[in-house]
Amino acid sequence: MDNQQVDTLVRNLYQAVDNKDVDYLNTALSEHSRFRLxxxxxxxxxxxxxxxxxxxFSSIESMKHTIDDIMFQGSVKTDSTRISCFGTVDYVRxxxxxxxxxxxxxxDVKNGLIEDYLVFADISGL
Structure with missing residues (x-):
């Protein structure tokens, strides 16, 4: 994946999350995904x-992610990309x-699908 593809993937993912779009997640995740929040x-x-x-998604009224930075490293040999991003998320309870x-x-993205989706945030205040 190149810079533009990574940026598009991350921004589309977080737009879908902000829209509470589970159907998008269904198409973006591999069958063998791992998720942690x-x-x-x-x-x-x-x-x-x-x-x-x-x-x-049903436990909150809404959320809006602001992405401050996106970093990645890819492997042409395995067609995989490791992406990290960070920012702020604003929730409305x-x-x-x-x-x-x-x-x-x-x-972790392999063959265009997300295999690892690990989110670190303090959501204890929700």
């Missing part, structure tokens, strides 16, 4: 990842109150 246990079953994201957190995300 904050201190929650990792999930390795794609159906459970989608279910968990859907449950999380169901009661209308607001909460912000910084986040870092690590993605």
């Amino acid at each position: 904050g201190n929650y246990p990792e999930v390795t079953n794609k159906a459970k990842i989608l279910e968990g994201n859907s449950q999380f 169901l009661d209308g109150s607001e909460y912000s957190a910084v986040f870092s995300t690590f993605l």
